[in-house]
Amino acid sequence: MPSQTVTFGIPYPLPTDPVSAGADDMRAIAETVDALPPLGYWTSPSAGTVETAGGANVRGGIVAALGTGRDLWLGADVRGDGSPLIRFGADGRATLFSSAAANLETEATFRAYGLFSSGHVFVDQTDIGAKLLFGSALDAAIYRSGAGALYADASLSIRGDGSVVGPRLGVSNNIYVLNGMMFHDGTTYDVQLIRQAANILKSTGELRADSYVVAYDGNAGVRSYLGADGASRAALVLGADAVLSREGAGNLVTGGRLTAGHVRAGGAAAGDQSVDVVQAGAFPAPEASVIKLFAQFNSGKLWLVAQWPGGARTTIAQEP
Numbered sequence: 001m002p003s004q005t006v007t008f009g010i011p012y013p014l015p016t017d018p019v020s021a022g023a024d025d026m027r028a029i030a031e032t033v034d035a036l037p038p039l040g041y042w043t044s045p046s047a048g049t050v051e052t053a054g055g056a057n058v059r060g061g062i063v064a065a066l067g068t069g070r071d072l073w074l075g076a077d078v079r080g081d082g083s084p085l086i087r088f089g090a091d092g093r094a095t096l097f098s099s100a101a102a103n104l105e106t107e108a109t110f111r112a113y114g115l116f117s118s119g120h121v122f123v124d125q126t127d128i129g130a131k132l133l134f135g136s137a138l139d140a141a142i143y144r145s146g147a148g149a150l151y152a153d154a155s156l157s158i159r160g161d162g163s164v165v166g167p168r169l170g171v172s173n174n175i176y177v178l179n180g181m182m183f184h185d186g187t188t189y190d191v192q193l194i195r196q197a198a199n200i201l202k203s204t205g206e207l208r209a210d211s212y213v214v215a216y217d218g219n220a221g222v223r224s225y226l227g228a229d230g231a232s233r234a235a236l237v238l239g240a241d242a243v244l245s246r247e248g249a250g251n252l253v254t255g256g257r258l259t260a261g262h263v264r265a266g267g268a269a270a271g272d273q274s275v276d277v278v279q280a281g282a283f284p285a286p287e288a289s290v291i292k293l294f295a296q297f298n299s300g301k302l303w304l305v306a307q308w309p310g311g312a313r314t315t316i317a318q319e320p
Contacts, residue, residue, distance in 0.1 A: 004032075264290075286311040 004011045010032045013025045073087035088094040099105040112121045124130035124144055131143035131153075145151035180194035191205035212227035221239055229235035235245040247253040266274040276292045278284050284292050284307060292307040293316075301319040308314070 283307065283313070 003014055011025070011028045013021070017025065071087075071089060071092075073085075073092055075085055075087075083098040085095060085097040088096075094106070094108040096104065096106050110121075123132060127144070129143065131141040134140040134154075140152075140154035142150065142152050180192045182189040183191045183193075191203065193201065193203050196202040209227075212225050214226075215224040216222045223239065225235075225237040227235065227237070229237065229243050229245045231245070233245040233247065235243055237243050242254070242256050244252060244254045244258075260277075261279045263277040264274055265277075274290045276284075276287075276290055278292055278294045284294060286292070286307060286309055288309050290309055294305055294307070296303045296305050298318070303315055303319070304317045306314045306316055
């Protein structure tokens, strides 16, 4: 047998070979084919069968019939450009195929289980900026923005432990929270930021700010700041022009007028003498160790009166 096929090297007889050598020629062909890999043969499970396949889903491939609902189809995608395609199951709805150069796609749900490994799904291990994209417009993405940081290009809703974060409802940069935000110190959740009632936000622990705390920001007339004044002093700024600042240890100062119904000076410790400046329509009740100063109308004139701890009163000055 002087000749053989180019691809697999299968020997075949020539017309000039003697008929008496026919048995030897057939044995040589059979032994050559038998030594080849088991082409077109499904080895596991042993009860499975393999047949050529065509039809609506796979073109020019094979089907491994492994039992009800467990078929494996290998072929080409007849809906597109004929790219390699794998279909799973009797209905072929679970697919894995090449949708474009360097792209692997599935039309079904993809799940990772940890039966023989950790069950992880790894994305962008080479740090090239790959994203998980969602939607037909590919406008919602989740990706690694830096070491230990996960970033979302769209609204992000998180559901768990009764909490919901998102969506933005058409207003950019807002976060909507239901039932509170819990913060973890590595051991336990020890502080919460919760909605206590309508328009009321509460912290279950200490709340700090490195800059201003602003109230009624949308109304300039009643807007209030807790922070610092123009001289970098701790201050409470009310409205557009009323400022109460800390001028030094134990001292408060304001550049405007301070109106109060009752001001007490001194009396920080037991037994100290105190002076009250009070607004009184009638004589105020006397108090031990307290001198009370108040203004009173008398005979159409304004009088400045001091009332002593025992109740006696002295006129300090009167309107001319």
